[in-house]
Amino acid sequence: MGQNLSTGNYSPYILEIPSMGTFQGSQIMNPRTGNITVKRFCQVPYAYPCEGPTRFTLPKELPKDFDYTGDYTEMGLKCPQPAVANPHFRYFKSPSKEFIQYNNIFVPASDKHKPADGWPVLFYIHGGWLQYNSPNNDSFNVAEFFDDEEFKEKFILVVPGYRLNMFGFLSSRELLEENPKNSNFGFWDQRLALEWTYKHIPKFGGNPEKITVGGISAGSYSTFFQLAYELYNPHITQIIKQAAFFSNLVYIQPKSVDETQEQFDEIIQRLNIPYSCASAEKLRRLRELDTDFIEDFIPTLDLHTFRAVTDDYFISPEIIKDFYTGKFGALAKEKGVRILNGEVDNECLKYSLLNTPKTIEELPVQVENYYPKVVIPTLLDLYEANIQDFEGFVGKELDEQLRIKYGAIIGEGQVYASSRGFLNNLVEAGFPESDIFRYKISFRAKWLDEHLEKDWKVPHAGDFTVWFFNMHKGYTDCERKAVNAWLQPYVKFLNFESRIEEWPTENVRRIRLFNTDGTSEMIEDDDWEWGVKVANAIYEVQI
Helix, strand or coil: CCCCCCHHHEEEEEEEECCCEEEEEEEEECCCCCCEEEEEEEEEECECCCCHHHCCCCCCECCCCCCCCEECCCCCCECCCCCCCCHHHCCCCCCECCCCCEEEEEEECCCCCCCCCCEEEEEEECCCCCCCCCCCCHHHCCCCCCCCCCCCCCCEEEEECCCCHHHHHCCCHHHHHHCCCCCCHHHHHHHHHHHHHHHHHHHHCEEEEEEEEEEECHHHHHHHHHHHHHHCCCCCCCCCCEEEEECCCCCCCCEEHHHHHHHHHHHHHHCCCCCCCCHHHHHHHHHCCCHHHHHHHHHHCCCCCCCCEECCCCCCCCHHHHHHHCHHHHHHHHHCCEEEEEEECEHHHHHHHCCCCCCCCHHHHHHHCCCCHHHHHHHHHHCCCCHHHHCCCCHHHHHHHHHHHHHHHHHHHHHHHHHHHHHHHHHHCCCCHHHEEEEEECCCCHHHHHCCCHHHCCECCCCHHHHHCCCCCCCCHHHHHHHHHHHHHHHHHHCCCCCCCCCCCCCCCEEEEECCCCCEEEEECCCHHHHHHHHHHHHHHHC
16 A cells, blocks of 8 residues: 555665675655655565474574675565455465565665664564565655655664464474474564664664564564563563554463464364374474465465464463553563554454354354454353344344454454553553553545545554555645644654653543544543453453
């Protein structure tokens, strides 16, 4: 949905870093103003490739004397991932590559307003259900966002590549036998990319002590676990000073390896690999599979969604319990992190369209692709989605009821209820409300009508081009000014301004709303009570 820049807007740029090498990057021109605004470096490695024989292993850090000299002008291919039939998701079959351990780096070209201690940094983790998507998106070419004529305050944008779906989140006892840390590969990728950024971003003009980690959807989910990893490991370098949660948070303890073993066993069975095989042999045969085959194979599984797992290394088994007791909030308060969190006005719709159950019996199975079995009866009760609740519905009417119920269970669990439960528990634990910046987006530009039905309002991830201020050719000048005005306080947040007048934060139940007409205002959160009720019920059944 972002602006596709023509080749005429790019020119070569060379960066010499004595301790690292020569980086051949690009300069990007803002086509509206003609200003050179961005210095871009694509596919800068932060680890050795994890592919083929090293598939399903932890990422390996590059040595200190690694020579980075090379061509970083072109964006790479996406991580291998299955296609999605529904065209609204735009997850089509297209070229992919297993090597994804690299950062794409976007630096303001003008130093006119550069702080004395360097640019702050937004380490942005892309979304896509942890199954799909890519760091190589034209919308990250923030040619207008980094223009001095638009914004005085700017930042360096770092977008990491990380392993997805089966490549990034396969887990089993067989993998743990090989290495007790062998799970959550995608999260370990993100962490190593973040550590690389902390170490090396000063050489690109950045300030390592002013790093905001954020992301949308699964990127927000990832951001939470990156923050939690630091909170539960105070001995490691504390990199994250601010966390930005766009349209996702956590209220479910990820499944245990014992629970995800069922998925691994289904894979082995479908591939006709004998259960009696030694663990090493099973893994060897999985590592020999062609990536194209894996992309097509994943959707054939009943348990086709690969997610984070409670592994005692990256993810503590106590997170949800610590939400409930206030320990997590106390840790966050002690760390002094600031939080940005928000949503769009129609989150549930898009969730209702992906892997929609076709029968009443299939509903709990599809919910289980997201959540552990222990919470499913409670969710079905809360949302009145048990078999008896569908009595009287047949045919297309039943299909629509299943879609709506499924969308509400997943969409609210991923966004509305999980965020309100999380924030409520933070505040009850003494976390300062003044450090929580909430928002809601109802604005959508007119050009989106060509791509999304009007009655969809702003669906999940429909705000992407707002946050990256890439002006699609259909934006009117009035819309451009409205988005600019909305983003000014956000950029102040990324620049660590202590008080933001346009975004008062005295009350966690108040939200900064981007209205349909392009204006903004602070409003009361009418969904607070329901969201907290759902979250607390889910916390309790897990504890």
